Amino acid sequence: MPPIFDLFSGPSGTRYVLDSSIPWADYTPLDLSTANQELEGLNLGDPAACQGYIDSVLRRNSARVAYGGYLEQRNLYRGNAGFETGEEPRDIHLGVDFWAEAGTRVQAPLKGKVHSFKNNAGKGDYGPTIILTHESGNYTFHTLYGHLSLESLKGIYPGKEIGKGEVLGSLGTPDINVNYAPHLHFQLILDMEGKQGDYPGVCRASEVEFYRINCPDPFLILGTEGLKVQSRR
Numbered sequence: 001m002p003p004i005f006d007l008f009s010g011p012s013g014t015r016y017v018l019d020s021s022i023p024w025a026d027y028t029p030l031d032l033s034t035a036n037q038e039l040e041g042l043n044l045g046d047p048a049a050c051q052g053y054i055d056s057v058l059r060r061n062s063a064r065v066a067y068g069g070y071l072e073q074r075n076l077y078r079g080n081a082g083f084e085t086g087e088e089p090r091d092i093h094l095g096v097d098f099w100a101e102a103g104t105r106v107q108a109p110l111k112g113k114v115h116s117f118k119n120n121a122g123k124g125d126y127g128p129t130i131i132l133t134h135e136s137g138n139y140t141f142h143t144l145y146g147h148l149s150l151e152s153l154k155g156i157y158p159g160k161e162i163g164k165g166e167v168l169g170s171l172g173t174p175d176i177n178v179n180y181a182p183h184l185h186f187q188l189i190l191d192m193e194g195k196q197g198d199y200p201g202v203c204r205a206s207e208v209e210f211y212r213i214n215c216p217d218p219f220l221i222l223g224t225e226g227l228k229v230q231s232r233r
Contacts, residue, residue: 015109015222017145017186018065018098020165028063030054030099033072034091044076047174051181054099066099070217071208090202094211095144095187096218102173102182106145106152107165109221110134114160115142117153118197120178126185127177128153129197130168142192143218144199145169146185147177188218 014024032044044050054066072093112132120126126146130153133142145168152169162168171182189199191214203211 015164016107017109017184017222018100018107019105020107022064022100022104026064027098028057028061028066030057030066030068030097031072032069032074032076032097034075035073039075044074045179047179047181050076054181064100065104067096069093069097070095070219071212073205088204088206090200090204092203092205092208092211094201094203094215095146095185097183097185099181099183100171102171103149104171104182104184106148106168106170106184108132108162108168109143109164111164112143112162114156114158114162115192116158116196117156119150119153120146120198123178125178126198126201127172128169130156131189131192131197131199132162132168142189142199143221144185144187144189144201146187146201147180147183148172150176186218188216188220190214190216 016022032039039053042049042053044053057066058064070093073091074093075091112134115131115133117128117130119128128148128150129144129146130148131142131144133140148169149172152172171177171184173182174180177183185201187199187201192199200211
């Protein structure tokens, strides 16, 4: 793991990517993997069906936000041509998803600058997306925020400085976030590989080792309380 992430492993406080008025105690893990037998027969590609399952998990755990998905193999992308090109499908998720109500505020966990942004409006993509660049010493890395509202892209520009905790936007509705139940896709990226406003959030099983290195676990920068929540998965 790049040494830069050692900077975030100490007792330096919680870093939120959703509305900080929602405490970590109101989060619950969500398993959307192919191993979850509760999902058998459920069409996760239908936003209503997916939302119904998420709501059941939230009620069961008296929670407001469901999260998870790093390196999770999912059936969510089946039937979408963009994920099933070639002999091997793309079905390994590279970020952490935070599932919450549309309109929930999204905020930067660290200070940074806008790298790029775009409305990735193709079916199965991110919809409105913002990517930030963060620097510490000689190290640079990026954070990606996908499935935002259209309003989130107003007033931003490459190079705009963003403070820790500053609101970036809000979660989009299924018609805007390209047919998903409302959620934030949050991803760490070391090398953007020249891409602007977009970066793969799902990969093939044969590509996992590359992306595991280039896209480390996002909980590395979410502070000690977030790591404690993640450990209960």
